[in-house]
Amino acid sequence: xxxxxxxxxxxxxxxxxxxxxxxxxxxxxxxxxxxxxxxxxxxxxxxxxxxxxxxxxxxxxxxxxxxxxxxxxxxxxxxxxxxxxxxxxxxxxxxxxxxxxxxxxxxxxxxxxxxxxxxxxxxxxxxxxxxxxxxxxxxxxxxxxxxxxxxxxxxxxxxxxxxxxxxxxxxxxxxxxxxxxxxxxxxxxxxxxxxxxxxxxxxxxxxxxxxxxxxxxxxxxxxxxxxxxxxxxxxxxxxxxxxxxxxxxxxxxxxxxxxxxxxxxxxxx
Amino acid sequence: xxxxxxxxxxxxxxxxxxxxxxxxxxxxxxxxxxxxxxxxxxxxxxxxxxxxxxxxxxxxxxxxxxxxxxxxxxxxxxxxxxxxxxxxxxxxxxxxxxxxxxxxxxxxxxxxxxxxxxxxxxxxxxxxxxxxxxxxxxxxxxxxxxxxxxxxxxxxxxxxxxxxxxxxxxxxxxxxxxxxxxxxxxxxxxxxxxxxxxxxxxxxxxxxxxxxxxxxxxxxxxxxxxxxxxxxxxxxxxxxxxxxxxxxxxxxxxxxxxxxxxxxxxxxx
Numbered sequence: 001x002x003x004x005x006x007x008x009x010x011x012x013x014x015x016x017x018x019x020x021x022x023x024x025x026x027x028x029x030x031x032x033x034x035x036x037x038x039x040x041x042x043x044x045x046x047x048x049x050x051x052x053x054x055x056x057x058x059x060x061x062x063x064x065x066x067x068x069x070x071x072x073x074x075x076x077x078x079x080x081x082x083x084x085x086x087x088x089x090x091x092x093x094x095x096x097x098x099x100x101x102x103x104x105x106x107x108x109x110x111x112x113x114x115x116x117x118x119x120x121x122x123x124x125x126x127x128x129x130x131x132x133x134x135x136x137x138x139x140x141x142x143x144x145x146x147x148x149x150x151x152x153x154x155x156x157x158x159x160x161x162x163x164x165x166x167x168x169x170x171x172x173x174x175x176x177x178x179x180x181x182x183x184x185x186x187x188x189x190x191x192x193x194x195x196x197x198x199x200x201x202x203x204x205x206x207x208x209x210x211x212x213x214x215x216x217x218x219x220x221x222x223x224x225x226x227x228x229x230x231x232x233x234x235x236x237x238x239x240x241x242x243x244x245x246x247x248x249x250x251x252x253x254x255x256x257x258x259x260x261x262x263x264x265x266x267x268x269x
Numbered sequence: 270x271x272x273x274x275x276x277x278x279x280x281x282x283x284x285x286x287x288x289x290x291x292x293x294x295x296x297x298x299x300x301x302x303x304x305x306x307x308x309x310x311x312x313x314x315x316x317x318x319x320x321x322x323x324x325x326x327x328x329x330x331x332x333x334x335x336x337x338x339x340x341x342x343x344x345x346x347x348x349x350x351x352x353x354x355x356x357x358x359x360x361x362x363x364x365x366x367x368x369x370x371x372x373x374x375x376x377x378x379x380x381x382x383x384x385x386x387x388x389x390x391x392x393x394x395x396x397x398x399x400x401x402x403x404x405x406x407x408x409x410x411x412x413x414x415x416x417x418x419x420x421x422x423x424x425x426x427x428x429x430x431x432x433x434x435x436x437x438x439x440x441x442x443x444x445x446x447x448x449x450x451x452x453x454x455x456x457x458x459x460x461x462x463x464x465x466x467x468x469x470x471x472x473x474x475x476x477x478x479x480x481x482x483x484x485x486x487x488x489x490x491x492x493x494x495x496x497x498x499x500x501x502x503x504x505x506x507x508x509x510x511x512x513x514x515x516x517x518x519x520x521x522x523x524x525x526x527x528x529x530x531x532x533x534x535x536x537x538x
Binding site for chain 1: 326327329331333334348349354356358360367370371372374378381382383384385386387388389439440473482483485487489490503504505506507508509510512524527529531534
């Protein structure tokens with residue numbers, strides 16, 4: 001079993017609507033568990049209650065409090081299950097407190113057909129082998145962001161200003177992504193992958209912890225095997241909040257997921 | 270009381286978590302009640318259960334089935350209410366069936382301060398008086414879309430190809446908006462207004478009913494009085510679904526709301 005699938009695995013409890021999980025501390029970043037990882041655990045529980053509809057199509061997660069490594073439960077409620085779609089509500093609960101509330105539409109994405117008309121433009125990135133790998137991050141970064149052991153990202157050499165104290169101010173970060181253990185991307189894993197890039201606030205000169213209020217992901221197609229391209233962008237920072245849009249493009253040049261989150265700016269901004 | 274506020278009003282029931290409403294048939298469009306109007310009713314109920322936090326900050330609505338004119342209930346559950354934010358889950362229920370499930374973060378938006386850094390660009394529109402008004406729509410359109418009695422939109426003369434059987438194919442529709450009875454926009458009403466433009470699929474040459482699966486709105490600032498600018502765009506139609514991004518700009522040139530929905534393409538596409 002691939003590491004990611006093991007890390008998000010859930011097990012049955014006596015109540016068929018409740019699934020047990022163990023949150024893995026290796027998904028920590030900046031002192032808390034990554035929001036995309038938490039969503040993966042919740043999404044994994046949802047999948048078990050609507051097994052004929054294995055793929056998340058649209059998922060909205062509201063973050064109520066930080067998840068902590070260790071035992072957790074996911075409480076699910078099927079809101080609708082009919083035709084080609086199921087809608088499920090789910091809460092991630094630890095020590096009696098809800099840390100994340102989500103709503104999700106699931107389906108069998110492979111059964112969806114139809115024409116493709118995209119005006120979105122694939123981000124241009126230098127070839128993987130010319131980019132800087134997160135595997136070469138210093139010891140300090142590996143300690144602050146243990147989750148970088150789980151996957152590899154590669155960034156263009158000239159697109160790393162945000163990491164060197166020289167943010168571009170454009171509010172954009174883009175790079176290559178793959179799981180380290182060779183697990184290929186599938187439709188499901190995109191709900192985690194869309195939250196793995198560094199916060200786009202870094203490129204606005206706002207380093208620090210940017211807690212997510214809400215994250216919505218649309219999974220639009222089953223990705224082809226190989227490296228993914230991820231691109232984060234923000235267009236509007238105001239009132240102590242900013243939105244962060246992530247696009248995921250597969251190795252065949254197809255836009256396979258779009259996400260948007262609303263996050264608070266680091267304290268003091 | 271302004272018409273909109275009257276149309277979304279809720280009344281208490283014996284259960285303080287449940288609010289009663291009457292869905293107004295005049296919000297019908299294309300045979301069903303408008304999704305933004307339904308969200309207004311749900312949002313109005315949420316406001317009554319967290320009265321110290323009157324403004325929606327981020328709201329995600331999952332549409333399970335069409336709402337119908339007449340009695341409805343909104344069932345609410347406070348997921349968290351602490352600090353400056355409250356998170357509430359709510360279901361719109363008619364005849365024992367959930368038609369819409371939502372999660373929402375509410376706050377007092379006026380209390381949010383901080384710098385504004387926007388790279389988003391305000392849509393260019395001709396002056397209001399040079400645009401075509403929905404008040405001049407033919408009888409047929411008024412019958413198909415009774416909700417146009419509630420508000421006025423004005424579209425650029427050269428941006429109406431989608432209405433004349435000559436869609437641009439760009440996937441963009443933009444126009445001016447105001448309520449007909451002179452009610453000024455506030456932060457709350459933006460959760461309805463973001464769903465009032467014609468479906469962007471019209472401009473892709475796909476006229477017909479595009480049912481919304483999910484709609485998420487971020488309300489980013491309290492709008493200034495006056496006409497609003499609305500802009501719909503889609504960048505990716507695939508697998509029988511397309512996303513629709515709406516931006517709302519106020520008369521002071523500020524981006525006050527951003528929404529994204531995932532909708533199904535009209536049948537047969």
